[in-house]
Amino acid sequence: MTAVTDTLLNALEHCGMVEIDGLHAFEFALDEDDNLHIECIDGRTAKHWEFTPAQVAAATFDEDLQSWLIVGFSSDTKTVGEHRLVCLGDVLSSADDEDEAE
Secondary structure (H helix, E strand, O other): OOOOOHHHHHHHHHHEEEEEOOOEEEEEEEEEOOOOEEEEEEEEEEEEEEEEEEHHHOEEEEOOEEEEEEEEEEOOEEEEEEEEEEEOOOOOOHHHHHHOOO
């Protein structure tokens, strides 16, 4: 999984999906200001989290739970709080895969 010496930014560069607060999110990206945005759908509710570059850099890895603790803004609660983030590697899927097989 993720080594303790890795940074969250490095871990994000090598994963295809993240789990945040127990929810799986395929939509995550850095914007032009290097803010991390994570989006997912929980039932019919869209959820969005934002993290600044400083918050990403300050994230700490929990060896026991194999996850990152990061503080940031959640749009559904409209508050800043601590979130648990798990980077899941190589979970990318694409419609292009079918085209390559033909």
